[in-house]
Amino acid sequence: MTADSRDDDAINALPVGTRFGELEIIGTLGVGGFGIVYLARDHSLEREIAIKEYMPSQFALRDGQSQVSVRSVSMKETFDLGRRSFVNEAKLLARFDHPSLLKVYRFWEANGTAYMAMPRLVGQNLREARRARPTPPPEAWVRRIFDAVLGGLETLHAQNVWHRDVAPDNIFLPSDGSPPILLDFGAARQAISDRTQVFTAILKPSFAPIEQYAEATTLRQGAWTDFYALAAAMHELLTGRPPPPATARAMGDELLPLDIPGYSPAFLAGMDWALRVAPHQRPQTVAAWREVLDGRSAVPRPQPRVMTAPAEPTPTEPLDLEFADTVQGPPLEEDDGQTVVVPLRKS
Numbered sequence: 156m157t158a159d160s161r162d163d164d165a166i167n168a169l170p171v172g173t174r175f176g177e178l179e180i181i182g183t184l185g186v187g188g189f190g191i192v193y194l195a196r197d198h199s200l201e202r203e204i205a206i207k208e209y210m211p212s213q214f215a216l217r218d219g220q221s222q223v224s225v226r227s228v229s230m231k232e233t234f235d236l237g238r239r240s241f242v243n244e245a246k247l248l249a250r251f252d253h254p255s256l257l258k259v260y261r262f263w264e265a266n267g268t269a270y271m272a273m274p275r276l277v278g279q280n281l282r283e284a285r286r287a288r289p290t291p292p293p294e295a296w297v298r299r300i301f302d303a304v305l306g307g308l309e310t311l312h313a314q315n316v317w318h319r320d321v322a323p324d325n326i327f328l329p330s331d332g333s334p335p336i337l338l339d340f341g342a343a344r345q346a347i348s349d350r351t352q353v354f355t356a357i358l359k360p361s362f363a364p365i366e367q368y369a370e371a372t373t374l375r376q377g378a379w380t381d382f383y384a385l386a387a388a389m390h391e392l393l394t395g396r397p398p399p400p401a402t403a404r405a406m407g408d409e410l411l412p413l414d415i416p417g418y419s420p421a422f423l424a425g426m427d428w429a430l431r432v433a434p435h436q437r438p439q440t441v442a443a444w445r446e447v448l449d450g451r452s453a454v455p456r457p458q459p460r461v462m463t464a465p466a467e468p469t470p471t472e473p474l475d476l477e478f479a480d481t482v483q484g485p486p487l488e489e490d491d492g493q494t495v496v497v498p499l500r501k502s
C-alpha cells in the first residue's frame with residue numbers, strides 16, 4: 156500500500172504538509188465514499204501512521220485549504236449525524252485491544268469534521284491473496300487466518316458489538332506475518348438517517364446474510380450475522396468464488412456443501428453450518444461454532460422455527476429509496492461492483 160499519486164485537489168484531500176500538532180500529512184493512501192485515508196508522519200514518535208478523515212463526498216466539500224462544509228444547508232443534519240457516528244466508531248475501536256482488531260491511537264474533531272489516527276498497514280487483503288493463488292491454500296494457513304479473525308469477533312461479541320461487514324476485502328494480511336486485521340466497521344454503525352427514520356446500510360450481497368436485508372424484527376442481527384459473513388469469506392478463499400447472495404438462496408438454495416481435498420470434514424461442515432440461510436439455524440456463539448469446527452460436536456440438524464403471528468398487522472411506511480441513493484451513492488470501484496445500497500428501517 157503506497158501513497159496515492161493523484162492530485163490532492165482532484166480527490167478533495169488535504170494538501171501535503173497539513174499539520175495536526177505533531178502529525179503531518181505526507182500523502183493520500185485511499186479515498187472512499189465516506190472518507191479519505193492519509194499517510195502521515197508522527198514527528199513525536201518518529202513513525203509513519205495513517206489518518207482517516209470523515210469526508211462524505213456526496214454531501215460535503217473542502218472549503219479552501221482544510222475546512223469541510225456541507226454542499227447545501229439541507230444536508231447539514233445528515234452530515235452531523237454521520238460525523239457523530241464516525242467519532243463513535245473511533246471510540247468503539249479504541250475500547251478494544253486484540254491483535255486482529257484495528258487499533259485507534261487517538262481521535263479528534265477539527266476543520267468542521269473528524270479524524271482518527273491508526274497504524275499504517277502494509278500488505279494485502281484476503282481477496283488479493285486468494286487471487287494470487289491458483290489453488291486453495293493449505294488448511295493450516297486458512298485456519299490461522301480464520302481463528303485470528305474469529306477471535307477478534309469474539310472480543311466484539313462479548314461487548315454486544317457486531318461488525319456486520321466481514322468480507323475478504325475487509326480482512327487485511329500484514330506483510331510482516333503478524334495476525335490478520337479486521338477492517339472497516341462502516342456497516343456496524345447505524346449511521347445516517349433522516350427524519351423519516353429510514354436507515355441505509357452498505358451491503359456486499361455475497362457476504363450479507365438475509366437478516367441484513369429484512370425489515371422484520373423477527374430476523375434479528377447478532378453474532379450469527381458475522382458468522383455467516385466470515386464463512387462466506389472462507390468459502391471464497393477455498394473455492395475462489397463467493398457464495399450466491401442470500402436473497403437468491405432464500406428463493407431456492409443451490410449452494411453445494413464444501414468439498415475441498417485435503418481439508419478436514421469437520422472444518423468444512425462448520426463452514427456449511429454458518430452459511431445456512433435462516434439465522435436461527437446457524438451457530439449462535441463462538442464457542443458452539445468452535446466445537447463443530449474442531450470435531451468435538453456434530454452439526455445440529457435443522458430445526459423448524461415456530462413463529463407467533465401478531466394480534467394485529469403492523470402498518471408500514473414506504474421506503475425512501477431516493478434518500479438511500481443520495482446518501483450512499485454508487486458502488487465503489489474497489490468493491491468490484493459488489494456493493495449495493497439497501498434501505499433499512501430502524502427497529
